[in-house]
Amino acid sequence: MKAFTNYLKIFMGVLVLTFGMVACDKEDYLIFTAQEPSEAISFTNNASDTYLLSADSRTNIAERFVWNKPDFGAPTTVSYVVEGSVNEDFSTVDYSSGTLNETNHAVTINNLIALATAMGLDADPNTNGPDGQPNNSGVVYFRVKAFVGSADAVNNASSVSDLMPLNIVMVEASSGGGGSGVEKSSWGVVGSAANDWGNAGPDLPFYTTDQADVFVAYVNLKDGAMKFRENNDWGNNLGDDGADGTLEPGGADIMVTAGDYKIVLDLNSNTYTIEPYSWGVVGSAYNDWGNNGPDAKLFYDYTTDTWKAGVKLLDGLMKIRLNNDWGTNFGDDGADGTLENGGADIPVTAGFYTLTVNFNDNTYTLESSDLWGIVGSGYNDWGNAGPDFMFTPLGEDKWIAENVTLIDGMIKFRINEDWGVNLGDDGADGTLEANGADIAVTAGTYDIMLDFSGADPTYTFITK
Secondary structure: OHHHHHHHHHHHHHHHHHHHHHHHHHHOOOOOOOOOOOOOOOEOOOOOOOEEEOHHHOOOEEEEEEEOOOOOOOOOOEEEEEEEEOOOOOOOOOEEOOOEOOOEEEEEHHHHHHHHHHHOOOOOOOOEOOOOOEOOEEEEEEEEEEEEOOOOOOOOOEEEOOOEEEEEEEOOOOOOOOOOOOOEEEEEEEOOOOOHHHOOOOOEEEEEOOOOOEEEEEEEEOOEEEEEEEOOOOOOEEEOOOOOOEOEEOOOOEEEOOEEEEEEEEOOOOEEEEEEOOEEEEOOOOOHHHOOOOOEEOEEEOOOOEEEEEEEEOOEEEEEEEOOOOOOEEEOOOOOOEOEEOOOOEEEOOEEEEEEEEOOOOEEEEEEOOOEEEEOOOOOHHHOOOOOEEOEEEOOOEEEEEEEEEOOEEEEEEEOOEEEEEEEOOOOOOEOEEOOOOEEEOOEEEEEEEEOOOOOOEEEEEEO
């Protein structure tokens, strides 16, 4: 009997093992059904009181939406979409992020300007709404959806957040006109030292001054030759036959060495002057007081008659000096935004900044900013081999990066060395798209321009 009992136990054990193996096979075919989440999706960030919208800052991040991850009760991928509307009932969807996998999304000033335009708002101080009040402010609405499967699937499990209203205000231009009073002239610098005699882009511009027929240009030149001509055309050009500073129609090429220059063209006397000229940021906050590379260059912005630099700073001190030399340098003795020659060092904290200097009254501003930069295998190994190359914002919604040395590879443009906002080129057509394709580049030195003034942002490479 004992032997029979042991045999029975062994038989039952084999039966259980066999059943278990079959059960495991069947478990592979279990189907999980996603359910409506027990906790609805919701924004976890807080909106600002007001969002000021200006074309000068259209590339800045206005708001980064952040939300929780809902549990649909199934081991499945959850996707999201952020939507915006000018209507509280979302009868129209006027903004969409597209499908997202992360739980945050940045909306730019430009995105809000597009919504403002859809509402009929504008920045013109001379226009009003139907009620006679200025039509430059309003409310737009955002929501976030979480879903399993595709966003438009029928009967898919999903969750929609409450609305987040944003109060937006278009910054109106001064009703008195404004502007710096400086304009681009019809004259420019052309040559192998400037733009490959016109083959690598338009002539470098001269600007008007407070004297009639006297123009000034701030240019970065290569070793080579240059001349001055009007309207990017050889019909009216000036050179220097005697290399004596006097100009003659159709005269000889003017030889120059590489560097940054200020050129003054006086058509009253048909003379010109050229001198080394470059303002830059120096200090422990940037280049170890000049021991770790050249100063961060400031660029002339004729629309405001000021000098600007987009710069990434460290905790430390800075000053502004001429021609990478201590002969002329400016600090701030009173920490009041006014510059004095030889003045005190300016303390700064680490971050991304736009520095604006007005040498008409020796004032400056240093504003925390969202700066576009160049990243990629063609520049800094996608950020692993040093910082991005920073652009400087100028008037007319344009950004400049000068003398960028690239290697064969790919690049993209992103804000503040972060992938949250980045631009590539899906069609390789010079038009930029958010999260677009990598841009192929060949080794060389370039000036690169970003232009956000049109409906779609564009970029231009100028070979140096």
